[in-house]
Amino acid sequence: MSATEYIVRTKDVVKVFTLGEEKLRALDGVNVDIRRGEYISIMGPSGSGKSTLFNAIGGLDKPDSGSVFINDVDMAQLDAGELAYLRCHTIGYIFQTFNLITVMTALENVTLPTIFAGTPTDDGIARGMELLDIVGLGHRYHHKPSQLSGGQQQRVAIARSLANNPSIILADEPTGNLDSKTGEEIIALLRRLNKEQGVTIITATHDYKMVDVSDRVIWIRDGKVEKIENRADIQLSIGGMAGEAEHLAGGETG
Amino acid sequence: MNSLKIRFWRSMITGAGIFLGIAFLCFSGSPILISLFQHTLVPGPDLNRQLWLVVMALLVCTVGIMNSMLMSVSERFREIGTMKCLGALNSLIVRLFLIEALFMGFVSSFGGWVLGFFAVFVVRWITLGWAGGVTSLTPGIIAGSLLLSVLIGGALTLIAALLPAQRAAQMPPAAALRTEV
Numbered sequence: 351m352s353a354t355e356y357i358v359r360t361k362d363v364v365k366v367f368t369l370g371e372e373k374l375r376a377l378d379g380v381n382v383d384i385r386r387g388e389y390i391s392i393m394g395p396s397g398s399g400k401s402t403l404f405n406a407i408g409g410l411d412k413p414d415s416g417s418v419f420i421n422d423v424d425m426a427q428l429d430a431g432e433l434a435y436l437r438c439h440t441i442g443y444i445f446q447t448f449n450l451i452t453v454m455t456a457l458e459n460v461t462l463p464t465i466f467a468g469t470p471t472d473d474g475i476a477r478g479m480e481l482l483d484i485v486g487l488g489h490r491y492h493h494k495p496s497q498l499s500g501g502q503q504q505r506v507a508i509a510r511s512l513a514n515n516p517s518i519i520l521a522d523e524p525t526g527n528l529d530s531k532t533g534e535e536i537i538a539l540l541r542r543l544n545k546e547q548g549v550t551i552i553t554a555t556h557d558y559k560m561v562d563v564s565d566r567v568i569w570i571r572d573g574k575v576e577k578i579e580n581r582a583d584i585q586l587s588i589g590g591m592a593g594e595a596e597h598l599a600g601g602e603t604g
Numbered sequence: 605m606n607s608l609k610i611r612f613w614r615s616m617i618t619g620a621g622i623f624l625g626i627a628f629l630c631f632s633g634s635p636i637l638i639s640l641f642q643h644t645l646v647p648g649p650d651l652n653r654q655l656w657l658v659v660m661a662l663l664v665c666t667v668g669i670m671n672s673m674l675m676s677v678s679e680r681f682r683e684i685g686t687m688k689c690l691g692a693l694n695s696l697i698v699r700l701f702l703i704e705a706l707f708m709g710f711v712s713s714f715g716g717w718v719l720g721f722f723a724v725f726v727v728r729w730i731t732l733g734w735a736g737g738v739t740s741l742t743p744g745i746i747a748g749s750l751l752l753s754v755l756i757g758g759a760l761t762l763i764a765a766l767l768p769a770q771r772a773a774q775m776p777p778a779a780a781l782r783t784e785v
Contacts (some may be wrong), residue, residue: 408689410778410781411778434693443689445781449682449781450686463690463691466690466691466693467691
């Protein structure tokens with residue numbers, strides 16, 4: 351487990367969506383290498399293929415060609431059961447729409463992955479409470495998602511993604527449905543988890559606040575990697591924070 | 605099992621569909637069942653009419669149950685997608701839904717039978733009187749109709765839940781998550 355070991359590698363990943371007659375190459379030969387413990391942001395305008403790349407890395411969708419390696423294992427070679435095992439133990443997912451199960455309490459949502467992993471119920475509940483404490487919601491464990499604010503729901507989702515000690519957390523627009531202050535809290539929380547627990551965090555986002563905390567930023571445009579930058583090199587290229595703020599104020603709802 | 609409790613009202617509506625279907629089937633099927641037990645089944649226009657009624661009832665019942673189960677499973681596609689992302693095995697998801705459906709099918713069918721048979725009981729009491737109508741309902745007839753109702757109800761519910769659950773479980777999670785309801 352050397353520091354330079356790549357936890358995620360993609361090789362010429364191509365994904366084509368067919369929209370009626372038209373064929374859209376959502377991903378067009380993407381090569382990305384991500385090191386263990388990094389905090390990566392995948393950035394790009396809507397429709398640039400961020401989410402498609404996210405789904406490909408997370409094994410939520412099969413690429414049409416090319417391969418994705420997680421810990422040097424080619425995901426295309428795995429059968430459904432092994433994929434489920436990978437999703438259960440190696441990868442934690444966070445979504446823009448939270449995707450909590452609405453009829454379950456916060457604690458039940460967080461313990462759900464431990465049930466899939468076969469953890470004994472008591473251990474699972476202990477783990478769930480511990481995680482809810484980490485995200486600062488320990489006192490609200492018995493609340494249903496509908497009784498929680500968006501930011502709180504997202505924190506439950508983050509706790510859930512950590513349930514089985516994954517080595518990677520994939521977050522698809524984790525701040526997309528949140529106001530910018532709550533968004534910042536979520537970003538800070540992700541950063542803290544990245545530092546304290548050493549999980550690799552990969553976010554697909556167009557929230558410029560993410561850039562600040564990322565180790566590297568992968569810019570995607572029209573299904574291709576435009577450039578990969580280290581954080582130190584980025585400062586100059588984002589003079590547009592004010593513009594982004596306007597964009598956020600105009601474009602966000604809820 | 606837990607989710608039946610928490611989705612109590614939603615399940616009640618789905619259950620009511622099964623319930624009424626089975627009640628109707630039980631009621632319309634009873635004349636044939638009774639004459640079958642009394643060995644007085646004679647071919648003729650009367651029997652044909654009754655058979656028609658049973659076939660229609662079965663049809664209504666099938667369509668009703670299929671519809672309500674399809675709805676109740678498909679509105680949970682996102683949930684299935686989420687569970688897959690969290691590492692649930694396909695077989696576990698299908699099993700979860702089948703247990704739920706089976707439980708719901710049996711309970712609702714039993715309820716439907718109670719209502720249907722009660723209707724038979726009342727109608728026979730009124731039209732044929734206590735001695736002629738009600739006492740001829742032997743335990744065999746009662747047990748037979750119960751068994752048939754619960755079996756048909758359970759089987760239909762199971763099939764109706766299996767198809768969409770299986771389809772959803774085999775989708776890639778991203779596709780299941782994209783589903784809008």
